[in-house]
Amino acid sequence: MRLGYTLLTEQAGPRALVEHAVRAERVGFDFAVMSDHYSPWLDSQGHAPYAWSVLGAVAQATDRVELMTYVTAPIMRYHPAVVAQKAATVQLLSEGRFLLGLGAGENLNEHVVGRGWPPVNVRHDMLAEALRIINDLFDGGYTNFDGEYYRVDSAKLWDLPEVRPPVGVAVSGDQSVRRFASLADAMIAVQPEERLCSLWDAERVAANAETSRKIGQLPVCWDSDPEAAVARAHDQFRWFAGGWKVNAELPGTQAFAAATQFVTPADVAASIPCGADVERVVDAAEPFFAAGFTDLALVQIGGEHQGPFLDVAERELLSALREAAPR
Numbered sequence: 001m002r003l004g005y006t007l008l009t010e011q012a013g014p015r016a017l018v019e020h021a022v023r024a025e026r027v028g029f030d031f032a033v034m035s036d037h038y039s040p041w042l043d044s045q046g047h048a049p050y051a052w053s054v055l056g057a058v059a060q061a062t063d064r065v066e067l068m069t070y071v072t073a074p075i076m077r078y079h080p081a082v083v084a085q086k087a088a089t090v091q092l093l094s095e096g097r098f099l100l101g102l103g104a105g106e107n108l109n110e111h112v113v114g115r116g117w118p119p120v121n122v123r124h125d126m127l128a129e130a131l132r133i134i135n136d137l138f139d140g141g142y143t144n145f146d147g148e149y150y151r152v153d154s155a156k157l158w159d160l161p162e163v164r165p166p167v168g169v170a171v172s173g174d175q176s177v178r179r180f181a182s183l184a185d186a187m188i189a190v191q192p193e194e195r196l197c198s199l200w201d202a203e204r205v206a207a208n209a210e211t212s213r214k215i216g217q218l219p220v221c222w223d224s225d226p227e228a229a230v231a232r233a234h235d236q237f238r239w240f241a242g243g244w245k246v247n248a249e250l251p252g253t254q255a256f257a258a259a260t261q262f263v264t265p266a267d268v269a270a271s272i273p274c275g276a277d278v279e280r281v282v283d284a285a286e287p288f289f290a291a292g293f294t295d296l297a298l299v300q301i302g303g304e305h306q307g308p309f310l311d312v313a314e315r316e317l318l319s320a321l322r323e324a325a326p327r
Helices: 014-027 051-061 080-093 107-113 120-138 174-180 194-206 226-242 253-259 265-271 278-291 303-324
Strands: 002-007 031-034 066-069 098-102 143-146 151-155 167-170 186-188 213-222 295-300
Touching (some): 002 014, 002 213, 014 051, 031 051, 051 080, 080 098, 080 120, 080 151, 098 120, 120 143, 120 167, 120 174, 167 174, 174 194, 194 213, 213 278, 226 253, 226 265, 278 303
Parallel strands (some): 002 031, 002 295, 066 098, 098 167, 167 186, 186 213, 213 295
């Protein structure tokens, strides 16, 4: 089990995120994932710097830790040809430490370009075309493409890394697993569902592809004061309870605030480990272990509360999680 740290752009500014990445590498995390948002989920989070600028800085400030987008949507706000160029550049800057995590996006971030918000089946069609374009550009040479959603005219990546950036795709159910398992190098999901992992592996086998990484994410609110931890998790992370089928559709922070107005602190505390108990975090990670995930990225809730979490990660949390994970 590889353990990761989440650079959550919704809760910290760009300079702080770079500092967090450096510290996360120092304390022993294996990889660092970064969200790619135009907007936070809730006003109280208060941040949304441009992820790709921050990734470039992090690539230069770190030496060992793998970097990853979790996730970028190459469907509206970014054209897939531009995503391929960005990914190739970060792969070069990081000297081969980058994994391009892709997904079908959320209305929250994509509506800003004024193209409306298509239904999920259309978004999956768009993502499939985007993947084809990105992979073609990673192959080198000129790419021309005339699809239903995108056109590419004589595009070429002039700075192409020797090590091709692997691609992960976010999935949330059977439809997306079946659509993308044969097109990506890794699975990304936030729910510890065994069916997702087993179906992903089965689809890979059916496509004569190698088994691949399955990367999950677990929110944590570490604080020596359990009541403060619950209050902060409720204030900044109650949106997480909506599930991805809902979260992908809401258009802005006010919509998320309205949709979660009846989520109580007790509801949040029941789903997110809050306080200063290592065993609670390990217990929360166990479903990911049991489901068959190979990688797990932790999210410490609260941009100004990373220090104590990173301290305990170095001191005992990472070793406790590694001891509990299947070998």
